[in-house]
Every structure is written in structure tokens, then in C-alpha cells.
Amino acid sequence: SQKIEQNSEALNIQEGKTATLTCNYTNYSPAYLQWYRQDPGRGPVFLLLIRENEKEKRKERLKVTFDTTLKQSLFHITASQPADSATYLCALKNYNQGGKLIFGQGTELSVKP
């Protein structure tokens, strides 16, 4: 069956450390994968997109990697801040499925001062 899975347990880290979130997928052939931030009671906000032929993407303190062999994407926040506390969702777009995005369940990140 097709699955997209993220760490279900909340991730608690200290301010200034690097947060690493994992997204694994099974039985998909993603054209690209995206990461979103979602705050409680709000819609998701787009952060980064990485294509199947890209290994790594960076944007300010954010870094995403994509390993199609392992079928895994890692999302890193360096020099984390309490304001980074939120739920982070990965989503993939499968080939031949138009604009549909399939979402993981999200990982809640808490950055303590």
C-alpha cells in the first residue's frame, strides 16, 4: 500500500540546536516533495520544494534533502528558535496525478529557550 510517514512523536529541542525531521514514503514515485509549516488552527504555509533529481535544497536556515533510493526526505532547521515551534508537514506530488498533494501526518516541533 502507499504510505507517507513522518515521525509521529513530537520533537523537543533546545534553542540554537539543529532540528531534523524525517519523511519516508512507500510505493510512490514522486515528481517532487514539499515541506510545509502549520501553526495550530491555521492553513499550511509552503517552505521548500525539492525535485526528484535534486539532492539538496537550502533556504536561509532551512535545508531539505531527498534520497529517492532510500525513499526519504530530511528537513533540517539550523540555529533553531522558539518561533520555529510548529507542526511540519511533508507532501509529495506523484507522477500522473495532476496537482494532487499527498501529505504526511506531520511532526510537531517544540524549540525551548
Place this chain on the structure above:
Amino acid sequence: GAVVSQHPSWVICKSGTSVKIECRSLDFQATTMFWYRQFPKQSLMLMATSNEGSKATYEQGVEKDKFLINHASLTLSTLTVTSAHPEDSSFYICSANTGAGGNTIYFGEGSWLTVV
């Protein structure tokens, strides 16, 4: 930047009534919009793809007669929850992409529906 607006942000309705949620793309035209629902602490579940000028495409297990979708213009899609029941209470979110070769998808702020 591109903005997708949803209205209302929250709504409470009585069981058995219908409620309409609007999704608007404010500064771009969206031939396709998507409707999701999300339960607390769970992922966004795609309900349907809304296509301007044609019928919506529903995901497996989503009742098309219960969740009516209309995409009458390039900037507006509506989701009507008909004969609502308490189990329909959820967070409903729409999204749209700007097209033009872009892959960025913008989400609305979501609409909380509570059926009492």
C-alpha cells in the same frame, strides 16, 4: 504574493442544515483548487479536486452528494456540506496553485466547522 482566502474562518451549524465554505484566489486565476479536511493532530486528507467549469473529482470514500463542490469562476470554489452531522465537524482547507509552470501551492487559512 499569491493569497488564497477562505470564508468563513469558523462556523457553527445545527445538525441537518447545510453550510457553504468559500475559497478565493485573490491575485491569480486558479483553474484547479483542492479541498482538504483535517482532524486534530492528523494529516490533511484530500477530499476532492475542484475544476473550473467542470465537475469536481472526488477521492475514494468521499460522498459527492454530501460535499458539493462548485468552481464557477477562475477565482472561486465553494464547498457545501449538506445535511451536516456532528461527525462532519472538522477543519476544512482549500488550496490552489498559480499554474504558469509553477509548483508552489498556496493554502487558505482554513475553516473550522462545528456541527451541534
